[in-house]
Amino acid sequence: MALTGKYILLRGGTVLTHSTDENVVPLYDTDVLVHDDTIVKIGKAIDPPFDAYTEVIECHGKIVSPGFVDTHHHVWQTQLKGRHADQGLVAYMVSGNIMSYAYKAEDAYWGQLSGCLEAINAGTTLVLDHAHIAYTPEHATAALSATLGSGIRSILAYTNPLRLSQWDQSSCVPDQDLLPKWAMSQLSEWLEKYNHNERGNAVAATVEVGMGFDLWFLPKNVVLPMLTELGEKGLRVLTTHVGCNALQGQQSPVPMFSSYGLLQHPYPPSNKKSALPFLLLSHCGGIPKSDLSLLASTGTPISSTPDTESHMGMGFPVSLHSSLRNSKTANVSIGVDLHTFGPASIPLQARALLQLTRLERNSSLLGKDTFPAWDVRSSSEEAFNLATIRGARCLGLESQVGSIAEGKMADLVVFDAKGSVGMLAAAEHDPVIAIIRFSETADIETVIINGTVRKRNGKLVDVAVSRDGVAGKGVGGDADVMKWADVAEEVRRSQKDIQARIERLSIDQGRKTLLGMFHVDQEKLVDAL
Known part of the structure; x- marks a missing residue:
């Protein structure tokens, strides 16, 4: 030895x-x-x-x-914690999803760093971070720098949020440039830098660059060439939100993903067999059983986030659904999604998943005038595996992490x-x-x-804070060593600054803009009180 x-x-x-x-x-x-x-x-x-x-x-x-594996998390949102505890998805889209408008690059840094550290504190060692904080190149750089500094193992899924050219008390105007050239250029540069490292190369030992993408309304002749080009540059993991309901639409996108050639088993970095990245689907509530069966048969990975899915009306989590649970090829896992209304703990998500799965099954039996006998649906071991080895498999990393060997x-x-x-x-x-x-x-x-x-x-433990990263000017450079208490103070200061900017915005204008953009039938939006 x-x-x-x-x-x-x-x-x-x-x-x-x-x-x-x-x-x-x-x-x-x-x-x-x-x-x-x-x-x-x-x-x-x-x-x-x-x-x-x-x-x-x-x-x-x-x-x-x-270590626990979190396959869907928006890590940057720490300063928004508490805001969504009593809000549904429609309200969150305004007060959370597009609130990156109120963040400066340094806010993105402290939100990302503290979000990573909260995950580590709860035992998460690998996270697929749907990082829709790439508001500017500086925001994206700050998030990457913070992720590297935290030490967490991450697939940082670079995502352009819905950006706004103006938002104040009288208006909320979306930016029409959905895929800015600077973003594609920065993403391409990062893919070349961080995704071509053999094991043992310390350039970015714990960070891989992925992509988050939800703009499926764009034409196929725009989307597929873009994904093919990025795949050739090293993009391995693509992630997206999926759900069928009155807000997101009742038409399942799974057949479209299939026609695009995106439904495939996750593959490891050493075996990039496709020009296209593989696609990890988050949520999947409400999609037809036939589509769940298609995802199972192709091995397309799915992440359930039990807290947000039950809290925000996205349906019962599907990771222990019978059509997936009984399939030998299905790839299923769990994620935190939002740590703005609950702890960033994967064991807590596993616990919630078990209870919700059992509630669904037991409710079905009670509705038939029968009663569940002896054992209940699913086991703690199944939930543990979703949080560890199966989560790693959903990211194509089961040969490296997810179990002790x-x-x-x-x-x-x-x-x-x-x-x-x-x-x-x-x-x-x-x-x-x-x-x-x-x-x-x-x-x-x-x-x-x-x-x-x-x-x-x-x-x-103390963390190295990159002052270049805080400013969004680069990754690396001089670093200060900070205790958690000092990081928390920076987050509190940042939170106050963000709140001052939020108070200058009209939430109502933001809601009208979002609902109009997504052509939501507002007669179908009802209070859950």
Whole structure:
């Protein structure tokens, strides 16, 4: 064994591994040895390498889990937290989605950095970030810089939001340039820089550039050549919002995606077999069962976000729908979506998904004058797998992350089960159930991403803040080391500045513009009170 580099030894924990058929196999009183960014050995009583520095993390009475995978999240929105707790999707589209208008590039930086750190604190080690904060090149650069600085593993899906040329108390005017040249140029440059790195290349060890795209009303002869060109430059992951309802429209876009050749199994960076990126669909509430079956048969990845989907009327989450659950080829996962009205915790999303799935099934049985007997629909292990190995598969990264195995990247989360109030007795009964049903973010003692400790002893470690990135002028440059408390103060200051700009805007004008642009039949919009 090489004696150079950095070693971490997680000693004596309950290590959650996966069998070949993806059953979770707890290994008790087991060690995990990490060398640089890789898990190199799993076993009992591993001796730290001689003549090399090894950080030993005692894990007796603790659970060592794979890091959690979040496949749909808008990470930049931290300063908007709390605003959408009692709002539906229509209100959110104005007060959240297009509110990047009120952000300067430095606001984008602090929102993105704190959003990444909140995710890390809750055990997320990999996120597909639908980053609709690319309002200007400077906004996009600030978001990328913050993501890199946080240390989270990210597929940063570069997304142009609906930009506004004017918004004040009397008007709200959309910018007609939906795909500005500067955005395509910046995205292309980033694809060349960040998506052609072999493992071990430190240019961007934890960040890949993807794309978020929802402009499917544009002509096919515009969309397909653009995606083909970007695919040839290294774009691997494309993500979009999908739903069938009175707001988004009742016509499913899945047949269109199929005709475009976008429905395919996610593939890893080392096996880019298509000129086109693969497409990950977020939500999918209300789409026909036949379309769900088509997505399952093609392996097209889906992300359910239980909190927002139930909160905002987007339908029951589909990731444990029978047509997907019973398919051997379906790729399903879960995401946070918005951390503006709830915590950025994937275990909480897994918990919500289980309960909503069971509610749907049980309601169906009760409606037939029958009653659910013995076991309930779906298991905690299924939910755990959606949050780990299946989430990684949806991003084409299952060979690198998503489970604890020798040779995989060291993305690990340690739960202090012994010291937890809520996990007491549950952890001794079943460690997976303990995490999915009983754990809290406060129980997460250690988070390791790419072999680097990002949370230690229950506290986020200090982060390097790039002053160039704050200004939106570049990635890298001189950096200051900041504690979480100092980052939080910058977010509070930024929040006040954003609020002052919001107060100069007419929310009503913004609502009228959005509803008019999307040709919404407003007679179908009713209060849910």
